[in-house]
Amino acid sequence: MITAARYELRMMLRKRSLWVSLGVIVVLLAAVGSQQVREVIRQDDPKGTMLSGALLVNIFLPVAYGCLLADRLVRDHRLGVAAILDATPASPVARLTGKYLGVCAAVTAPVALAYFGFAVAYAIASGRFAALGWALAAFALVLLPAVLFVGAFALAVPLVVPAPLFRVLFVGYWFWGNSITPDTMPTLAHSIVTPIGSYPMQELLGFRIRGGETIAGPVPGAALNFLRPEATPVTAWLSIGVLLVLAALALAAASVRPRR
Amino acid sequence: MRPLALWRHEIRRAGRAPVLGPPLLAGALVVITWADHPLRNLFVFLELGLPLTAGLGAAALAGRDPAAELQFTMPTAYRSTLMRRLAVIAAWTALVAVAISAVLLVADGWPGTRGPVAGQLTWLAPGLWLGAFGLLAGAALRIPAAASGIVAVLWLVEQLFGGAFQQHFVMKQLFLFATTQGAAPEEWAVNRLTLIGTAVVLGAGGWLLSGRSYQEESE
Numbered sequence: 001m002i003t004a005a006r007y008e009l010r011m012m013l014r015k016r017s018l019w020v021s022l023g024v025i026v027v028l029l030a031a032v033g034s035q036q037v038r039e040v041i042r043q044d045d046p047k048g049t050m051l052s053g054a055l056l057v058n059i060f061l062p063v064a065y066g067c068l069l070a071d072r073l074v075r076d077h078r079l080g081v082a083a084i085l086d087a088t089p090a091s092p093v094a095r096l097t098g099k100y101l102g103v104c105a106a107v108t109a110p111v112a113l114a115y116f117g118f119a120v121a122y123a124i125a126s127g128r129f130a131a132l133g134w135a136l137a138a139f140a141l142v143l144l145p146a147v148l149f150v151g152a153f154a155l156a157v158p159l160v161v162p163a164p165l166f167r168v169l170f171v172g173y174w175f176w177g178n179s180i181t182p183d184t185m186p187t188l189a190h191s192i193v194t195p196i197g198s199y200p201m202q203e204l205l206g207f208r209i210r211g212g213e214t215i216a217g218p219v220p221g222a223a224l225n226f227l228r229p230e231a232t233p234v235t236a237w238l239s240i241g242v243l244l245v246l247a248a249l250a251l252a253a254a255s256v257r258p259r260r
Numbered sequence: 261m262r263p264l265a266l267w268r269h270e271i272r273r274a275g276r277a278p279v280l281g282p283p284l285l286a287g288a289l290v291v292i293t294w295a296d297h298p299l300r301n302l303f304v305f306l307e308l309g310l311p312l313t314a315g316l317g318a319a320a321l322a323g324r325d326p327a328a329e330l331q332f333t334m335p336t337a338y339r340s341t342l343m344r345r346l347a348v349i350a351a352w353t354a355l356v357a358v359a360i361s362a363v364l365l366v367a368d369g370w371p372g373t374r375g376p377v378a379g380q381l382t383w384l385a386p387g388l389w390l391g392a393f394g395l396l397a398g399a400a401l402r403i404p405a406a407a408s409g410i411v412a413v414l415w416l417v418e419q420l421f422g423g424a425f426q427q428h429f430v431m432k433q434l435f436l437f438a439t440t441q442g443a444a445p446e447e448w449a450v451n452r453l454t455l456i457g458t459a460v461v462l463g464a465g466g467w468l469l470s471g472r473s474y475q476e477e478s479e
Contacts, residue, residue: 025409
């Protein structure tokens with residue numbers, strides 16, 4: 001498992017597409033969203049700045065790395081190496097787990113580079129070094145669970161639907177499930193299964209949108225409120241746990257399904 | 261290869277994503293919003309969903325053929341092959357859009373602010389723009405996964421930072437979702453024509469880049 005993870009990590013880190021696409025996207029975000037980025041940086045509060053930054057990163061970058069990871073498992077079959085790998089002593093489950101951990105570690109690298117780069121630049125420019133602590137906390141509680149959740153589904157679902165179709169459906173899901181306000185239409189946003197980490201962001205890190213608006217918990221009159229228990233630290237940990245369990249289930253399904 | 265067989269082949273090679281994506285996304289949207297204004301959301305889908313599927317489909321065209329180098333040795337230019345597949349995506353997207361428009365018109369779900377003919381620019385302009393951008397990104401990178409990610413994030417950025425686009429003169433003209441985010445009629449027309457004009461430029465760039473010969477490239 002460790003060997004598979006290490007090899008997958010090295011292979012991914014050498015992929016031009018990983019750095020090119022995430023680099024282009026970070027530049028695009030900085031250019032198009034410069035006003036939003038400036039507003040985030042201008043906040044006096046290092047906690048607010050780092051959490052707003054984490055939210056921006058977690059809304060946009062998973063779309064990119066979800067698209068990137070969509071062919072990682074099916075390509076073993078496309079390249080004709082799956083049968084050879086099956087003949088090795090490593091068990092399929094261990095290889096799958098290793099591949100999963102490897103690709104998640106690999107996409108974490110550019111995400112961490114972008115986010116901590118922003119945190120360090122802010123800390124140096126403002127002299128508020130507490131920002132680095134908040135950045136670490138947001139990374140562990142919000143960004144990492146999103147990587148683990150998206151990584152699992154991006155590996156598993158293309159075993160059932162072709163990778164390009166998965167990308168179309170994934171982008172649609174990501175927008176619908178994370179960005180649409182629950183009073184507009186039935187959505188998974190604001191719920192414990194929201195991979196942008198609404199509950200931990202709000203309850204474990206104390207994030208509030210300007211004006212005190214909440215991003216987690218029940219919304220009066222909205223559908224699917226059964227997925228939005230009262231936002232508390234306990235439900236925030238529950239949210240992280242549910243995301244990790246769903247990721248594990250997706251991987252378990254991938255491990256038992258015969259690949260094409 | 262006879263024309264019919266050729267086009268049948270190109271329809272298969274254009275991929276399942278741009279063919280299955282629009283009906284699947286539109287169907288899911290109607291089911292999700294069945295109890296609350298499904299027709300209004302179907303109209304929104306014209307401007308949001310169809311350009312996304314066209315853009316992602318176009319981004320995945322270049323770099324997917326297992327032996328593209330061989331195609332460069334053929335009398336037919338490889339870029340012509342890619343353009344045929346792009347035409348398949350465009351035709352299918354247009355067919356779905358016209359079908360949805362017809363449903364909206366019959367069911368009285370077409371918004372009164374736009375006529376049914378000029379209103380087709382709701383999907384046509386952003387669809388052409390994102391399709392051309394996808395072609396350019398795909399031809400430049402030749403890595404469908406990377407090009408798809410860039411198209412997807414650009415789409416999401418425009419959707420979520422719509423306010424910022426509306427405030428800036430140049431960005432306002434290039435804003436993909438001017439219909440659903442409430443542009444004034446005269447600004448809307450300029451926006452649509454600008455999108456179509458710039459789509460031609462992006463498409464020309466994609467066409468030029470898709471003619472580059474393949475060298476040793478790794479994903």
